[in-house]
Amino acid sequence: MSDWVITSKGFIPIPYLITEPALGGIGGALVPVFIKPNSPYLDSIDGKLVKSRAKPNFLAVGAGYTANGTWFVGGGTAGTIKKWRANYRLFGGYADVNMNFYRTFQNGTEGSFEFNIKTVPIYGQFTKQIGLSAWSLGLDYLFLNTTLANSNPLFNTPKEVNSIVSKLGLVFDYDKRDNVFTPDKGFRWKTSFAGSDDIIGSDYDFTTLTTSAFYYVPVSKQLTAGFRAEYQQIWGSPPFYMKPFISMRGIPVMRYQGSNTVLSETEWRWDFSYRHSLVGFGGAAKAIADGDSFQDSSWRVSGGAGYRYLLARKLKLRAGIDIARGPEDWAYYIVFGANWVK
Template identity: 65%
Template sequence: MKSIYFFILFSAGTFLMQGQQKISFKDSLDHKLDLSDWVISAKGFIPVPILITEPALGGGGGLMAAVFIKPNTPYLDSIDGKLVKTRVKPNIYGGAGGYTANGTWLVGGFTTGAIKKWRANYRVATGLANVNLNFYRDFPTIGECSFEFNMKTIPFSAYLIKQINRSSWYAGLDYLFLKTELKNTNIDFNTPKEVNSIISRLGLLVDYDKRDNIFTPNKGFLFNSLIGASEDFLGSDYNYVLINSAAFAYLPISNKITSGFRVEYQQIFGDAPFYMLPYVNMRGVPVMRYQGDIVALAETEWRWDFTGRYSLVAFGGLSTAVSKQSNFQDSSWKAAGGMGARYLIARKLKLRMGIDIARGPEEWAYYIVFGTSWTR
């Protein structure tokens, strides 16, 4: 689901729907290309083309989603005698199908949004996927080896989090179900139990969001933390506990320069299949390339808005993946970074789009970016 929300908003501006009033694609202030009015006024079915640029999936591919968007009016609260408006997530419903250069394919459906009378946010997603991925393991005598797996999987994920009082804090439950069948098995890597298995994980999710906007933040703070347990009594074949926490801070340095900082920490305890181990998720590093029982990373991004519409971005970070057989002192830190460009495609939403080029420890990669690259 990562970045789909931003692609939905952008792609809305490229398709006409019957029965709508004529809407300008130029901003009223500078008369430049701008999709704010179209996105805000969009109703009904929206076809969404999405480029898949993930190196681990072959570096190329595409996904088409069919999406419906229903905006929500803001919450109105009286605080200290003043009427305060609080942003409410739009309700989004859709389905998608995609194919990548290495033969991976997927189909799925999702819904996300808010239940206003509960003052709660939710997300539900499910699908069917046939994924081709390489996984890596170090051996004492021969060093690191790569193993290619074909994974047929049926995922289902959902969460429901409720606003605490009238604050920016939300808390609730998160659930993950994953039925996975492996092909191209290897006795040196996977266990017989991992060939055909079920994950059923229930967790507590806490979220705090004080960013000025959810698309391309200029200031504010986001914290998200999940503690989840996969257990026999939930129908799982594995017993383990996962801690997954992240914090993002956005600080304006001047009218034209915005700095961003990201830290993440993941740790897993107990018996988990290799494909559920935490991994480094950072631009320039292929998915699942570096896994461990503990993963930690720190990244910074700096954006220079040298005109009202155009920006340059520079980013870089360090990450490490620590296995059971090692510790932080013995593990190596991997560096990745790069540069990119942005265009303010929807001024009223503060939504920027663009492209990033990044280099990790082994290879170059490129990423189509809508909004922020840091999502939870």
């Protein structure tokens, strides 16, 4: 697989199984992924020639359909412009999504509301390496043209039926991982501070802060530990589908939303043979609603185990399956590369 991708300009034809509980628990997508590795940067530091990693280039297109009638088409690219020491991402598509959202009322009861959301998302990011350091600085931009095919006055506002989100942000990124697919060691910290305003064509005024940290450490030759911490906060008046939510295996997407979220998770991988590995993971998170304190909010705990296969050894790309248990139910996930992708 490595030689096919690297030397033959091939692609990895991923017949992807969609297992997200919020989208019906089962579905499929076909996503051919083209990967072009970049040679490392060569720098002279104190008279010595030093190599540093340059992220590979990706190109992917695909379409998918799930058991609850959700479908999507889209594509994107990401990679490195070596002469600028810069990285970029650009994605776009169309999605017709059926999903439940939840709200707790003043009497303490919780209501579930099903929505059909039709949206055209476009996302772009450009970051520039600062000198020869592991730091990068840049901008990102999100555009969403969204329509609710059904609405509920107990949950959404009239403006949310048909609206545009336009959000521009500042991105700080520190990345010392040894590879972008399945890291064995290294640290990454990424922070984005963004705003949505009518000045840039948005129907909403709100500000977001997202900061994530990932740390990988080899405990032994066969055992690798990973740690993740994340914080999100939103100010202003966003549409309900833009509020922060807990993103962990075992918990459906958008199940727990709030004005801010905190999360910590760990994953341990045991390479019991050259190509075969077992993983175990677990974590806890809070979604803090408007008006609630940190102490008033409940911890949501999930965990599970999985299997990995070294699909392309020259790319250090592992793929496999995870089974997880959240607060309400079991779920399973097909994993391509690192589960913690940001």
